[in-house]
Amino acid sequence: MTRRPGGAVALLALLLAGCGTTPDTASSTTPAGAGPSGPSGVTGEVTVLAAASLTTAFTTLAGSFEKANPGTTVRLSFGSSTTLAQQIAQGADADLYASAGTTALQQLGDAEPTATVTLARNTLEIATPAGNPAQVTSLADLARKDVDVVLCASSVPCGRAADEILAGAGVRAHVVSRELDVSSTLAKVTLDEADAAVVYHSDVVTAGDAVDGVEIPAAQNTTLTYPLLRFGDDAATTAFAAYLAGPEGARALRAAGFLVP
Amino acid sequence: MTVADVSPASEGGAAARARGAGRRRAAGRVRLSRAVLVVPAVLAVALVVLPLLGLLAGTEWRGLPGRLADPSVRPAVRLSVVTTLVTVAVCWAFGTPLAWLLSRAEGRTATWLRAVLTVPVVLPPVVGGVALLLAYGRRGLVGQPLVDAFGLRIPFTPFAVVLAQVFVSLPFYVLAVEGAMRGIDRRLLEVSATLGARPLRVLTRVALPLAAAGIASGTALAWARALGEFGATITFAGNFAGETQTTSLLVYVALQDDPQTAVALSLVMLVVAVAVLGLLRGRWLR
Numbered sequence: 001m002t003r004r005p006g007g008a009v010a011l012l013a014l015l016l017a018g019c020g021t022t023p024d025t026a027s028s029t030t031p032a033g034a035g036p037s038g039p040s041g042v043t044g045e046v047t048v049l050a051a052a053s054l055t056t057a058f059t060t061l062a063g064s065f066e067k068a069n070p071g072t073t074v075r076l077s078f079g080s081s082t083t084l085a086q087q088i089a090q091g092a093d094a095d096l097y098a099s100a101g102t103t104a105l106q107q108l109g110d111a112e113p114t115a116t117v118t119l120a121r122n123t124l125e126i127a128t129p130a131g132n133p134a135q136v137t138s139l140a141d142l143a144r145k146d147v148d149v150v151l152c153a154s155s156v157p158c159g160r161a162a163d164e165i166l167a168g169a170g171v172r173a174h175v176v177s178r179e180l181d182v183s184s185t186l187a188k189v190t191l192d193e194a195d196a197a198v199v200y201h202s203d204v205v206t207a208g209d210a211v212d213g214v215e216i217p218a219a220q221n222t223t224l225t226y227p228l229l230r231f232g233d234d235a236a237t238t239a240f241a242a243y244l245a246g247p248e249g250a251r252a253l254r255a256a257g258f259l260v261p
Numbered sequence: 262m263t264v265a266d267v268s269p270a271s272e273g274g275a276a277a278r279a280r281g282a283g284r285r286r287a288a289g290r291v292r293l294s295r296a297v298l299v300v301p302a303v304l305a306v307a308l309v310v311l312p313l314l315g316l317l318a319g320t321e322w323r324g325l326p327g328r329l330a331d332p333s334v335r336p337a338v339r340l341s342v343v344t345t346l347v348t349v350a351v352c353w354a355f356g357t358p359l360a361w362l363l364s365r366a367e368g369r370t371a372t373w374l375r376a377v378l379t380v381p382v383v384l385p386p387v388v389g390g391v392a393l394l395l396a397y398g399r400r401g402l403v404g405q406p407l408v409d410a411f412g413l414r415i416p417f418t419p420f421a422v423v424l425a426q427v428f429v430s431l432p433f434y435v436l437a438v439e440g441a442m443r444g445i446d447r448r449l450l451e452v453s454a455t456l457g458a459r460p461l462r463v464l465t466r467v468a469l470p471l472a473a474a475g476i477a478s479g480t481a482l483a484w485a486r487a488l489g490e491f492g493a494t495i496t497f498a499g500n501f502a503g504e505t506q507t508t509s510l511l512v513y514v515a516l517q518d519d520p521q522t523a524v525a526l527s528l529v530m531l532v533v534a535v536a537v538l539g540l541l542r543g544r545w546l547r
Binding site for chain 2: 154155177194
C-alpha cells in the first residue's frame, strides 16, 4: 500500500519540476544579431497572451529570442483576443498581450498596460481548401447555397470584422458555423469540411499549400491593427517586447503575412 | 463515542491513572487519524461546492428573466432539448439490446466489446470530435461515400450534434444498464424461459422491469452527458445558432461578449441537472 502514494508523490514532484524554468542547453552559441535586446544579460520568464492569428509568428520569435537570450523563457498562450482579454481582467498572469484589433481591449477591465505599441496590421481574406473546389472568386460567391462558409463568432475580432465587410458588400453569406477563434475557423477549411472561410490574410499565408486564398478588394476589405500591451517592467518582458517590435519581429511578422508599419 | 466516555479514574491508584493516560494517548491518536481523513474530505467537498457557490454568487438575480429572454437563448435551449431527447431515444433503442446481449455473453468477444465501448468514456471529448470528423466528415471514412452517393453532408447539421452526443453518452448508458442486468438473479430468467417465454419476452417482461433502476440511472447519466457535451460538438458539428449551437456552446460563446447571459444560462442548466438528480433519487436511487 505504501508504494502507491510514494509513486503519486514522485509523479507530482516530476510535474512540479516540469513547471519550472527549462534550462537551455544550447546556450554557448549566441547567434549574431541578437536583436534590440542587445548582448544577452537578460534572464527570466515572460508570459505572452496573443491572438490566435499570431501563433506562427510568435512561436518562431519566442524560439529565436530564447536562443539569443539564454536563461529566458517565453510562455505563450494563444486564443481569441476577447477570451484572452477576459482572462487578463480576471487576473491571469500576463506580461504581454497582443490583440487582433482594438475592440477586445475594452474587455481588459481594470488591467492597465504600462506601454502600448502597434505591432502589425492585417486584412481579411477568403480561404478555400486547396484547389478551391467550390470555385469561390469573390465575397458575393459566399452567398451561394452550394458554398458552405465558416466564419469566426461575432464576439471575436475576426468574426466582427467579417460581419462588417459582408454587411458592407451586401452579402448574406451561406454560413454553416461560427467558430470560436480564427484558428478553428481556418481548420474547417484545412480539413476540407467547409468550402470557404473568412480569415486574416496572414492565416492564408501561414497555412501554405493547405489552403488557397481569394483576395478581397481593398474597397470591400478592412484593416485591423495589432496592438502589443506590456504589463510590468521587468527586464525580460521589456526585452521581448522590444524584440517583437524590432527588426526581428517585423521580419517574422512579414513572413507570416502581416503588414508591418 | 466510546473514546469520549473515558472518565479519569478517581480511586484506582497509579495503575488506573497509567491506564487512563494510555487511553488518552489512544484517544489523541484516534482524533489525529480522524483529522487526517476529515481535513482532505472537507477540502474535497469545498473543491466541488465552491464553484457552484461562485455561480450562485455571481448571478445578477434581478436581470435574470431578461437575460433568459435573449433571442439567442431559445433556439439553443430548443436544440439542446430535442437533440438530447433523440440521443436518449437512440440509447434506449440500440443501447438496451446491446447491454442485454453483453450481460448474457461470456468470452473474449464480449470482453473486447466492453473495452471498446469504454473508450469514449475516457477519451477527451475534443478527440472524439476529431474522430467523428474523420469518420463522418466530407473526407471521412463514411462521410465521403455519403457525399459522393447522395450529396449528404453530415457536419454542421443537428444530426451531427446527435452523433456527437450519442458517441459520448451511449457507452455510459450501456455500461450502467449492463451492470444492472448482470445483477438480476439468473434463476428468474431461467424459470421464465422454462415456462415457455421466448428470449425477447424474457427481456421485456422480466429483465427490463428488474433492471429499471439501472436503466433510469443509465438514462440520467447519458442525458446529462449529452446535455453537457461541448468538445466533440464544437469540433465536429460546428457552432451555428438554431442549427448546431447547443446550450453548452452558447454558454461558452456568450461568455465572450455577454457574460451575464452565460451565467444565467449556466444557472438554468445547474437547476435542471439538480432537478433530474432529485427526481431520480426520489424514484429509484437511494
